[in-house]
Amino acid sequence: MSLGAVNTGLTGARALQAAGIGVLLILPFLGGSDYFMHILIQVLIWAFIYTSWALMGRLGLVSLGHGAFMGIGAYTVVLLWNFLGITPWLGIPIGVVLAVLLALVIGFPCFRFRIVGHYFALVTLALGEVVRLTIIALRDHTGGSLGLTPNRFGDGTSWYALQFADKEYFYYIALAVWLAGLGIWVLVDRSMMRYALIAVGEDEGAAASLGIRVTVQKLRITALSAALTALGGGLYAQYLTYVNPSIVSGVTVSLHIVFAVIVGGMFTAFGPTVGALFTITLSEILRISFGAQIIGLDLSIYGLLLILFIIFLPKGILGSLQDLAAKRAREAKAD
Amino acid sequence: MLVVDGITKNFGGFVAVNGVSFEVRAGEILGLIGPNGSGKSTLFNLISGALRASAGSVKFDGQEIAGMPPDRVCHLGVARTFQIPRPFGSLSLMENVALSAFFGQEGKVTRPQAWRQAEEALALVNLPTDGVATPENLGAAGLKKLELARALATQPRLLLADESLGGLDEAEMDQAADMLDRVRRERGVTIIWVEHIMGVLMRLVDRVMVLDHGELIAEGLPREVAADRRVIEVYFGRDYEAHGESGQPAGPEI
Numbered sequence: 001m002s003l004g005a006v007n008t009g010l011t012g013a014r015a016l017q018a019a020g021i022g023v024l025l026i027l028p029f030l031g032g033s034d035y036f037m038h039i040l041i042q043v044l045i046w047a048f049i050y051t052s053w054a055l056m057g058r059l060g061l062v063s064l065g066h067g068a069f070m071g072i073g074a075y076t077v078v079l080l081w082n083f084l085g086i087t088p089w090l091g092i093p094i095g096v097v098l099a100v101l102l103a104l105v106i107g108f109p110c111f112r113f114r115i116v117g118h119y120f121a122l123v124t125l126a127l128g129e130v131v132r133l134t135i136i137a138l139r140d141h142t143g144g145s146l147g148l149t150p151n152r153f154g155d156g157t158s159w160y161a162l163q164f165a166d167k168e169y170f171y172y173i174a175l176a177v178w179l180a181g182l183g184i185w186v187l188v189d190r191s192m193m194r195y196a197l198i199a200v201g202e203d204e205g206a207a208a209s210l211g212i213r214v215t216v217q218k219l220r221i222t223a224l225s226a227a228l229t230a231l232g233g234g235l236y237a238q239y240l241t242y243v244n245p246s247i248v249s250g251v252t253v254s255l256h257i258v259f260a261v262i263v264g265g266m267f268t269a270f271g272p273t274v275g276a277l278f279t280i281t282l283s284e285i286l287r288i289s290f291g292a293q294i295i296g297l298d299l300s301i302y303g304l305l306l307i308l309f310i311i312f313l314p315k316g317i318l319g320s321l322q323d324l325a326a327k328r329a330r331e332a333k334a335d
Numbered sequence: 336m337l338v339v340d341g342i343t344k345n346f347g348g349f350v351a352v353n354g355v356s357f358e359v360r361a362g363e364i365l366g367l368i369g370p371n372g373s374g375k376s377t378l379f380n381l382i383s384g385a386l387r388a389s390a391g392s393v394k395f396d397g398q399e400i401a402g403m404p405p406d407r408v409c410h411l412g413v414a415r416t417f418q419i420p421r422p423f424g425s426l427s428l429m430e431n432v433a434l435s436a437f438f439g440q441e442g443k444v445t446r447p448q449a450w451r452q453a454e455e456a457l458a459l460v461n462l463p464t465d466g467v468a469t470p471e472n473l474g475a476a477g478l479k480k481l482e483l484a485r486a487l488a489t490q491p492r493l494l495l496a497d498e499s500l501g502g503l504d505e506a507e508m509d510q511a512a513d514m515l516d517r518v519r520r521e522r523g524v525t526i527i528w529v530e531h532i533m534g535v536l537m538r539l540v541d542r543v544m545v546l547d548h549g550e551l552i553a554e555g556l557p558r559e560v561a562a563d564r565r566v567i568e569v570y571f572g573r574d575y576e577a578h579g580e581s582g583q584p585a586g587p588e589i
Contacts, residue, residue, distance in 0.1 A: 195433075199434055206423070207423075209409060209414075210409060210414075210489060211439035212438045
């Protein structure tokens with residue numbers, strides 16, 4: 001492939017991205033149904049959360065407890081609003097700070113004492129459950145497993161309360177946050193921190209001997225990932241105007257995040273987004289076709305798919321497609 | 336430059352390094368030899384911070400570095416290579432070395448500077464600087480060179496080169512030895528060079544130390560050490576002299 005062809009390829013990708021963003025921007029004016037908008041908003045918010053998880057997941061820090069951070073983000077904003085009347089504009093950042101603190105408190109001993117791989121995953125798995133059980137235990141305030149609804153403010157549309165009667169508002173908020181998430185992904189992808197973490201993931205001892213502060217680097221990416229996940233959780237709570245422990249925290253949510261990212265592909269920027277599209281579409285199809293007849297069917301199918309993906313498409317849908325495209329390109333060049 | 340005083344490391348009841356004291360002078364190449372398991376690599380691990388000493392002190396330019404984590408020791412200007420190369424396989428050669436330059440001098444260099452230094456370091460060891468080549472296709476000699484380039488990219492003042500010549504053929508050994516000599520001459524890096532093949536080492540070093548069972552048994556000019564009775568015993572066994580052809584010990588493998 002000549003340099004010119006590479007450039008054209010890049011410009012092509014840019015144009016495609018610009019067109020894609022353009023379509024997303026005018027989408028609400030195309031007269032889609034509320035249901036359609038609802039699915040889109042869900043995809044965007046989850047895609048953002050999945051991207052946040054993949055920031056550290058792709059670098060060898062596999063967390064099975066991101067539900068903890070999402071739950072903290074979601075519950076903090078609703079509790080502060082309901083009990084202290086604190087606006088989500090403050091509540092969400094407070095949730096983010098709390099999630100970061102938790103990430104540091106859990107991360108520091110893990111990283112300092114080289115708890116890596118499966119052991120790290122197990123610690124985080126426990127963390128997610130601890131947060132879920134804490135939410136349930138504090139049922140006087142959190143409503144336990146029944147969940148909690150943020151108090152309505154005025155007529156239901158208020159920037160102050162971050163509550164909107166129309167879906168368009170949330171659509172644009174979710175779109176902005178999702179784009180920001182992709183931006184952060186790209187920044188991390190181009191940063192020296194990525195190299196440091198790849199090196200650390202491959203060989204901590206060698207990385208440290210070359211001057212990489214292993215604990216600091218791991219804490220940085222973990223804190224970033226936790227912060228963004230908490231932001232996603234807060235936003236999700238505001239959008240649904242309802243939280244309950246099993247939809248924003250706990251092992252189900254945590255594993256759901258991992259599953260979606262693996263399905264979409266964790267090594268490319270759009271992989272987690274593809275994962276969100278895939279899983280949400282799938283669960284909607286299952287819900288519409290089977291309804292409440294077979295409760296838990298979607299989870300069984302997820303489980304089965306997860307096994308198949310890990311065996312046959314470990315790079316996920318998007319990752320595998322890109323590999324295929326690269327292979328085609330090489331073959332074409334060889335001809 | 337480096338003053339090691341009574342450094343000791345035991346793993347449970349096994350004493351790997353026992354009260355070793357020595358000094359490294361700025362600008363010299365100090366050879367460190369000894370049979371397998373004599374504690375050479377452990378000594379390097381103690382100086383570089385990969386292991387924590389049970390007792391003793393290590394002073395680098397007057398600053399105590401024993402007990403410091405390896406990243407801080409590196410930032411102070413002590414770099415090391417590993418006996419068995421430990422490349423980052425999923426990164427290119429340039430990335431391997433550039434991240435060493437960047438994080439080895441964290442906060443002191445910009446990214447473009449780190450990339451430039453990586454290019455210099457790779458060029459010094461005759462490895463490709465194209466940014467495409469990966470450690471995958473490097474043989475034993477190439478991996479050793481990469482180890483050296485990575486360590487040098489951190490711009491050390493003291494280099495701990497751990498058996499950098501093991502597993503190479505003779506020509507590669509000579510080449511690698513010359514490279515260390517160039518590093519000293521062109522960059523003014525002080526070097527401690529661990530080796531168990533004595534030939535090449537003896538040719539280049541200013542002084543030699545010999546470790547056996549974790550203890551320093553000899554130290555001096557290469558010529559003197561090679562003729563040292565205890566060194567010969569360690570390398571060839573106690574019978575060597577008794578069965579030797581003449582009364583004068585021939586010295587091992589020079």
